[in-house]
Amino acid sequence: MGKNNFWSPYIAGIGLGLTLLATFYIMGKGLGASSAFSIVSAVAVEKINPEFAGNLRYFSRYLSTASPLKDWIVFEILGLFAGALTGALLSRNFQIRFDKAPGMGGTTRLFTAFTGGILIGFAGRLARGCTSGVALSGGAQLAAAGWIFVISMFISGFLFAAIFRRLWS
Template identity: 30%
Template sequence: MTLLILVFGFLFGAALQHASLNKYNVISGMATLEDLTVAKTIALAIGVGVILINFEIGLGLATYHVKPFMVGGILIGGLIFGIGMAVLGYCPGTLAISLGEGSLDALTGIIGGMLGGWVYTLVLPSIEPLLGANLGKISLHSLTGENPTVFYLLVVVIGLVFIAAAFGVHKLEKSTSKKWIGAGIALALLNVIIFSTATFNRPIGASTVYPYLGDLLTGTTSNAYFEKIEASGSWQLLFLGGAFLSGLVLSLLRKDFKLTLIHENWQKYKGNSSAKRLVWAFAGGFIMIFGARMAGGCTSGHAISGGMQIAIGSLVFAVMAFAGLLGTGKLFYKGLK
């Protein structure tokens, strides 16, 4: 099973690399609306996944893994997550891939993320009231599941709307690359397989590993939160280990492995200072993971996996994360010097 997790992590990393979705320039480009690859790939993955996963579950081949809609956590955490993602230029899953390709700012972001996860463990008892109220695991299925005709009709319609939106964004961007299509479909298929009760019976996720590692390294394991995340964190460690290997192996095969700290987009807006990039990458990683843990998930676990389940909390998280990402992109990259 360990080897299988690594293999699927490798495939996850390969899918993202295919469309350069792990790259700092692409994610920061989304924050400044200069590169829409992230938005259209996520929309396509959700659209295809909505149809496949809900029918998979309906056939008894998988189960739902909807996250609870914690109002404060989703709204505040999602916004904080988007802010950190914009500053860092990576999301929790892409950090491991880019580190494999030699991005040193990704390593700095990982260290900041582990600290953010550890601090979240420490302060959770104090901020827990801020995360509520818990509206429960609300999804399209929980709202319409008693009427399967309506439910599956809406599943198809919503899936097609997301797919159409992805191609609409592509047309708006006027890009000639079609690699995002393969990446979006691959992400949907990977989720379908990992959701299956025949394999892992879980969604793809990436942010839990940061508090898991932070707590392990500091010995902060005798608490309810670590017990809650331990199983998921250990699974994600192997999964992202496979993603790291994907970044390393494929970049070596492509002959473009390179130790890099200052990327083109950072240089364009922020200059060549290595110290400045290190400080902001560390801060971005801290902020992003702290927000992800408040919300109970990240781009992979909430926006994509949750979106495919048409989970209301996850869709709200995606809106808040993109609001934080775009707002910070406008201020941090185009406003502040």
């Protein structure tokens, strides 16, 4: 098996579709990810400063659960990590690496990656859902917002890829 032993996108797409269908059927909800991070953040802030966490209206809905391990969405994220790791190991594509542009320093790359992660996490919660929740679950329900988002995401992805490609060459 070579270095490019990737899964067929058709098989992966069918698997994702069946997972989404099962999630709707079993849990009554579609796939998503950002609320798991909100749950874990709320519980962590409560452990550090219970009074502060209790005064935040945003965290109140997440603190009603006694433990983050009682919410299925946290297990979805753990399963996502485990599944991705298993897939990479089985296809012999797993490697730990630090991708960055040739002219970019390690500190700059870590700063931009961390800042980008914070911004996208904040934007996902501000939008009341992440890309997987809006695109996959919304699109599967034929919601106009889901399809508008997917089309906008692809258009902006193509535009910004052309702009930012210069930074990585």
